[in-house]
Amino acid sequence: MAEKDTVREKIVEAAKKRFSHFGYAKTTMAEVAADCDMSPGNLYRFFPGKLDIAEAIATEDYLKHLEHMRKLAMAPGKNAGQRLRDMLFEELRRTYHKLEKDPRALDMARTISQERPQFANWMLEKEREILVELMNEAERRGEFTIADKTFTAEMVQSATMKFRYPQLWSRLTLPKLERELDGVLGLLVHGLCPHLSAEVRAATHAAA
Amino acid sequence: MAEKDTVREKIVEAAKKRFSHFGYAKTTMAEVAADCDMSPGNLYRFFPGKLDIAEAIATEDYLKHLEHMRKLAMAPGKNAGQRLRDMLFEELRRTYHKLEKDPRALDMARTISQERPQFANWMLEKEREILVELMNEAERRGEFTIADKTFTAEMVQSATMKFRYPQLWSRLTLPKLERELDGVLGLLVHGLCPHLSAEVRAATHAAA
DNA sequence: TTTCTGAATAATCAACAAAACGTTCAGTCT
């Protein structure tokens, strides 16, 4: 079984190289198999199909990214709004740079999210867990007031959809996208209605 | 000149019928010309090209829709949040139903927004004007506090992108989309931070 | 002169054949 995992890893590594070098569509199972000194048929003892190899690569990659985002979401010495901002900016920059420096990654991303919508769902769900943690912490400190946190996390994701696969939905440059994300987050955090600034809150306390 | 406009209108009408019956791609300039009892070449004295006829149709249609939205945005006896909600719900429902009952409209929408990105910009800009009017009115009544209204309108549009061409970016049903839009608007209006409810505001006034 | 036509042109599309590919599985090797 440990042996099997080693072989699996070997396949993933070979595929990773091919995919990033030539793109998902342009690498064949035969090539990946050859890189691993095995026959094409043998790949299927480790993965149900080509797309599943891509999914394994994407999963590995995203789990690393999630760790990073969790750190930003829980960073000490910052208020909740700032941490939310850091987290979503990190997400924007990561995907932007990934697709920028390696346009070959785009067809893989596109194929996966088209053929495996459930995978895109899984990513959102994982991110949502972090958002809920962030909100719990924020509420504990009185920074946010949120009734249904999972629902609210979904709404935050919905409102920031545009920044999740930036070059899929617009041709904006990174600085423009950052400015826009900043603006949207400002709205999400403070709202359009007059909000409870520090001074107003003090006044309210005095009145009580 | 009045004569020219009549001919233009005739062409638009003929094209409208063809486009909605057979789709944009499947109707030929020759057919539209025949419907107007003229030669294909003559169409080009009135429109630079086929796509410009489609754009004229879309413009006419959107201007009607804008009027409707402006009415909702300025409806008396409702607070600003409610009017914003009515306006964006109308937008969602309109495009959803249009593309639902007439999937032929989709290829036209897709072609226009692909080949003429500036047209999509024009639509957003026009809608933004209404949003700014709504915000001005809301600020006058103390319902919203907004520094840069045009920028804020842009951010509202950015956060609600997903609901603008619903079936282009997701496969959600109308009820699910409505629920989600409602949630996002709740967030945009009230924000995540504790906000100034009516009672709190009264307390603040008392303290002052 | 001004308005319009319709054949000419160049670009795009559709249909079809050939090649390449993902996937399977009968059978070989260890």
Next chain:
DNA sequence: AGACTGAACGTTTTGTTGATTATTCAGAAA
């Protein structure tokens, strides 16, 4: 028996050819 191969199969992609189509423009009609 379990691990693996590679030819075979059906699907998808690619390349090619012929037809359609948007657009132009020289010239006819008004």
